[in-house]
Amino acid sequence: MSGALQRPAVVSRVSDLIGCTPLLALATTETGSRLLLKLEMFNPTGTAKIRMARAMIDAAESAGDLRAGGRIIESTSGNTGLGLSVIAAERGYTFTAVVDHHAAADKLRAMKALGAELVYVDAGGDGSELHTAAREELAEDMARDEDNTVFTEQHNNPANGVGYFPVAHELAEALDGRLDVLVGAVGTGGGLCGTSRELAKLINGFTTIGVEPKGSTAFGGPAHDYYQSGTGTPEGAELGALVDFALIDEGVKVGDVEAFATCRAVARTGLLIGGSAGGVVYEALTRLSSLPPGTTMVALINDGGEKYMDTVFNDDWMTQRDLLSAETEREVEEHLTKLRGNR
Structure with a gap:
């Protein structure tokens, strides 16, 4: 990537490495339409969410709500917490992550390694259920009436969306202003709607x-449990203020089986992507061939697959939850192979 968005050759802080993430041409049709992946796993912590973590702390400091020696509290399924852990470590804050066992174990271990305090709402839980509402409630209670303490409240914090504005500038510069379709996961809404x-x-x-898991409620339909982490609006959770339907032309749902099969098929091209990214890529691949000739489609890949070795890429874990489908993997792989042959 060139121009004003190129980072210095040498930086002095980990957070200075945020942004300027690459684009990978994953697939091309015979008519010249192409699917490009915006690889946000090349940010520090391997996720897009460090972008908004920094923006939320910048906003809290500017408002005078967070001062030297302060405390940050957030309800997180992992990636936001990883970003906040880095920013807190750099700036001398204490960070408390309110979590549940539904989060990938490697994300929880990484937050702790970065110095975060982990508070579980489901002590002894097996990770089969999301506890988003309980996490939010506890985080809010912990921050209430505490001096120099901020509950960043990612689902309703305007700075979340602002944190992704640079993604738009990176895309516009890299593609010389030519982008026809943007596809991304809808969780807090900050990433897709902000971009x-x-x-x-x-x-x-x-x-x-916008893509959400089947079982999520942002785009309507029945609510039920799902295993794609860090995305969607589970039953009992309030839809965040950052989900702006005026900015989303179409909302779709992708099931865990299809999302995870896509992760596993894409891995055999040499790229590891996370579970929710699998849902995004599945939807993008499904519709790429029906797009007008010469269309440029960009899929936002929020994190890499390295954090999901115990889940998405673990045959035993997948089988125990009836998520492993060799047939779906084969279908995705064959479709992907055909499209990649046009490059």
């Missing part, structure tokens, strides 16, 4: 497609 909002100032006429 789309800023991108609309830079590029005209693109379509935004």
Whole structure:
């Protein structure tokens, strides 16, 4: 990546490495339409969410709500917590992550290694259920009336969306202003909606497609448990204020089986992507061939697959939960192989 968005050759802080993430051409049709992956796992902590973690802390400092020696509290399934752990360590804050066992174990271990305090809402839980509402409630209670303490409240914090504005500028510069379809996961809404909002100032006429797991409630439909972590709106959780339906042209749902099969098929091309990213890529691949000739589609890949070795890439874990489908993996792999042959 060139131009104003190129980072210095040498930096002095880990957070200075945020951004300027690469684009990978994953698939191309015979008519010249292409699917590009915005590889956000190349950020520190291997996830896009460190972008908004930094933005939320910047906003809290600017407002005078967080001062030297202060404490940050957040409810997190892992990736936001990883980002906040890094920013807290750099700036001398204490960070408390309110978590549950549904989060990938490696994310929890990494937060602890970075100095975060972990508070579980489901002590002794087996990780089969999300506890988003309970996490939010506890985090809010812990921060209430505490001086120099901030509950960053990622689902309703405007700075979350602002943190992703640079993604839009990176895409516009790298693609010389040519982007037709943007596809991304919808969790807090900050990533997809923040990128789309800023991108609309830079590029005209693109379509935004939001992807959530089957069982999530942002786009309606029945609620039930799902295993894609860090995304969606589970039953009992409030839809965050950052989910702006005016910025999402189409909302779709992808099941765990399809999302995880896609992760495993993409891995055999040499790239490891996370569970929710699998859902995004599945949807993008499904519709790529039906797009007008010469379409440029970008899928936002929020994190890599290295944190999911115990889950998505573990045959025993997948089998125990009836998520392993050799047939679906084969279908995705064959489709991907055909499309990659056009590059």
